[in-house]
Amino acid sequence: MILYDYFRSSAAYRVRIAIELKGLAVERRPVHLLRDGGEQKRPEYLAKNPQGLVPALELDDGTVLTQSLAIIEYLEALAPNPPLIPANPIRAAKARAVALVVACDIHPLTNLRVLNYLQQELDQSQAAIESWRRRWILKGGLEAIEQAIEPAPFCFGAEPTIADVCLVPQVFNARRFAAPLDRLEKIRAVESACLALPAFRAAHPSAQADAE
């Protein structure tokens, strides 16, 4: 399998964590999102993922899967252990809900193409864009997740789930863009527990071959 990846992509980072937790052998192929206007917009990549986004996972038969949560659900079916979706249906729904807050509510509003649109098409200042990004990361995003999780020490128990897999990359982004996390004590505790695990550390942006 080949993962089309970019070290700083938080969506790709989610998939890298799942791959590492499950101990799967996956080749990484970097797609530089900024170089030459963005390698994700090249025809050869668009032929694989018409959305022009990373991650994408190419299977050995050439099938290409897109969307990080769909890829993680595929990996879960392929390699059920360790499980990332709790067996208990209520815990499963809670873990998926945190993943969806990150992937559906925070990330789409703070993604590169949205910020580029604000800057290039709507002529917004850098200060306005940074304010926008921090606003959507925190309000109804990480602040709501802080209320929802039950760290023990991971979001919903003694093992990491899809909630942790999605939360840690979003916290990485929040730190990168100086969103204040001081009041998000539970989230910071979950992040520490996760980053103590080799799988999370191996998936970290700074540990990738294309890291800058």
Ligand SMILES: N[C@@H](CCC(=O)N[C@@H](CS)C(=O)NCC(=O)O)C(=O)O
């Ligand atoms: N919902 C998608 C989001 C993928 C996505 O937005 N990826 C970003 C990087 S984190 C990207 O490729 N951005 C390129 C661009 O905006 O041009 C997923 O979960 O996979």
